[in-house]
Amino acid sequence: MGEQILLVEDDREIARIIQDTLRQQGYGVTWATTGREGWEDFRHGCFDLVLVDWMLPEMDGITLCRNIRLASDVPIIMISARKEDTDKVEGLDTGADDYLAKPFSLVELKARVASQLRRWRRYQGQERLAQRSHYNGGLTIEWQSERVLLKNKDVPLTPKEFELLKLLAQNPERIFSKGDLYEHVWQQPDLGDVHTVTVHIKSVREKLADPVKTPHFIQTVWGKGYRFIGELT
Structure with a gap:
């Protein structure tokens, strides 16, 4: 199994498509349907990238992103139907590394994921937290x-x-x-x-x-x- 990805998305149809696409690329995918479930999965798992939807039940994507960033430097891609520049800036300011506006193509999804994982591999090789x-x-x-x-x-x-x-x-x-x-x-x-x-x-x-x-x-x-x-x- 390749790199491990945490997907936090409450829309089952969108989540299924993303999950199938990423698994076809050789990634392992853990799917959570709420922000709190996603946070629990993150705390107890080991992930190389996180895909977070903005609008989530129990804990919104902004709060989840902020919690993850406090605990880890793992790359985060925010997914949202919000397309205004101010929304993108808010997502990035919270700690997301990239912002993917819905609807997006699967080609773009795969390219964004691959790009963030390349950076993460370089980061791990150079800046891994001291023991x-x-x-x-x-x-x-x-x-x-x-x-x-x-x-x-x-x-x-x-x-x-x-x-x-x-x-x-x-x-x-x-x-x-x-x-x-x-x-x-x-x-x-x-x-x-x-x-x-x-x-x-x-x-x-x-x-x-x-x-x-x-x-x-x-x-x-x-x-x-x-x-x-x-x-x-």
Whole structure:
């Protein structure tokens, strides 16, 4: 089986045509019918490209694209019936690498997919994420094993704590609101109860010996949220 593609499309007829076309090209295709299903598939699978329809139930394509981009640099092609330049710009600004307006030809679909996969192969060969990152202050994060060390001693983070640290550390200097963190890590809409995030951030800080007033790693941006300020060594 060739490269793996995640297709998130709620129109069954369109999805069937896309799926059949891509499989004929030798790609493996996983099909999801809702945005939330697509996000779950992405989190638990390994994909080389994602095709996302803009209008989806449960989670729209813009939100799904934003979530995927926070977690990965995998190429994303946004599919939409919207043809205005402003819509294309919004899709690309959200993190999509290409924009395919409906109706599109299968020839164009195959060409766009092949082009993005070529770039992805080059990127993987040149810019693959390091297995571990070292920061000033003695922090080391081993991404694949989900292991965290502080001055060469293991830091026993829970899975949710590691996901929070990972999201912040892989998006340095970006400010995340508590609602953003809750939706991304807990995979549930923010209903105004973000106390869970506060508790987990406090726990991570304590385990990393990271003081609130003079932080080395996680900084509070008052009135906005949190950001990672650790400096790579």
